[in-house]
Amino acid sequence: DAGVIQSPRHEVTEMGQEVTLRCKPISGHNSLFWYRQTMMRGLELLIYFNNNVPIDDSGMPEDRFSAKMPNASFSTLKIQPSEPRDSAVYFCASSKHRDRVYNEQFFGPGTRLTVL
Amino acid sequence: GDSVTQMEGPVTLSEEAFLTINCTYTATGYPSLFWYVQYPGEGLQLLLKATKADDKGSNKGFEATYRKETTSFHLEKGSVQVSDSAVYFCALSSSSNTGKLIFGQGTTLQVKP
Numbered sequence: 034d035a036g037v038i039q040s041p042r043h044e045v046t047e048m049g050q051e052v053t054l055r056c057k058p059i060s061g062h063n064s065l066f067w068y069r070q071t072m073m074r075g076l077e078l079l080i081y082f083n084n085n086v087p088i089d090d091s092g093m094p095e096d097r098f099s100a101k102m103p104n105a106s107f108s109t110l111k112i113q114p115s116e117p118r119d120s121a122v123y124f125c126a127s128s129k130h131r132d133r134v135y136n137e138q139f140f141g142p143g144t145r146l147t148v149l
Numbered sequence: 150g151d152s153v154t155q156m157e158g159p160v161t162l163s164e165e166a167f168l169t170i171n172c173t174y175t176a177t178g179y180p181s182l183f184w185y186v187q188y189p190g191e192g193l194q195l196l197l198k199a200t201k202a203d204d205k206g207s208n209k210g211f212e213a214t215y216r217k218e219t220t221s222f223h224l225e226k227g228s229v230q231v232s233d234s235a236v237y238f239c240a241l242s243s244s245s246n247t248g249k250l251i252f253g254q255g256t257t258l259q260v261k262p
Contacts, residue, residue, distance in 0.1 A: 034195065039194075064247075073256060076254075081247070083247055088249075089247070124193070130248030138250055139194075139195075140194065141192055143192050
């Protein structure tokens, strides 16, 4: 299995530009999570999906952030317009969630975003 | 609500020293507990887990025991190596039954030769 795939691995953009991060979860997993990691704030959960449906987006910083999961094998996190304070490493993770069975989350390698 | 508290780092040890990283939690019900490790430049990966009270999770020489009476899940290793230098995260399964994990803030371990 290839694991969780994220692209791009690195992104450098200028303030005001639109940024799209992509994630392919592990085949057969039904839960997908987007995290952001910075030195100042640590690891933050932004949004997560169960069976392609957004369950909780309370961690999304503001309206400039949006996430979609059009099918079980693909998700995007979009920032429009981007700002320097969005610079961080963004992780996608997936898991196979069943009722009352708590399985591990598998993390992707992350996308390092730098907004100039 | 559910929460996880880890000891603050960084923790600096000499090779072959004994390691303990403390983790305590607050949760409703009976969560599963996890330790994840993040090596430099990589994503998090599961190190070990325990799904019920008194369970001991173990992997690569690391161990942690699910202590319900003290709401703790401390990570231990008898003899650390330089290659164990990483950030360690304690986590629990959310009582919301959605597959969400609640992570601690992470503890950086640096092992010197």
